Amino acid sequence: MSFIFGLLIGMLATWLLEIILQRNKLFRKEFVDNHKSIFGYRVHHSTFGLLFLIIGFFSMYYPFTNALFFLGLGIGVITIHTITSKRFIFIEKLHK
Numbered sequence: 001m002s003f004i005f006g007l008l009i010g011m012l013a014t015w016l017l018e019i020i021l022q023r024n025k026l027f028r029k030e031f032v033d034n035h036k037s038i039f040g041y042r043v044h045h046s047t048f049g050l051l052f053l054i055i056g057f058f059s060m061y062y063p064f065t066n067a068l069f070f071l072g073l074g075i076g077v078i079t080i081h082t083i084t085s086k087r088f089i090f091i092e093k094l095h096k
Helices: 002-023 025-033 046-061 067-085
Strands: 041-043 091-093
Touching: 002 025, 002 046, 002 067, 046 067
Parallel strands: none
Antiparallel strands: 041 091
């Protein structure tokens, strides 16, 4: 149950973020048109999904955490970002 809940939360949160970034001019200008770069690379929010997957894998060894929730959350974020971006991407090199 917690995997499905994490999957749905990850998908819903990412879908809402994508809608906000597409429709809100202020957020679009700040985060899409003038995105920040780290050493010439743009970090996409599917990287957070990868981080959630890593947390989920490592938390399998600790009984007080809910590893399945984090695994579902990570897969949900990556899935929706891949669908909306039409590509499977985590980090992108920016061209000058």
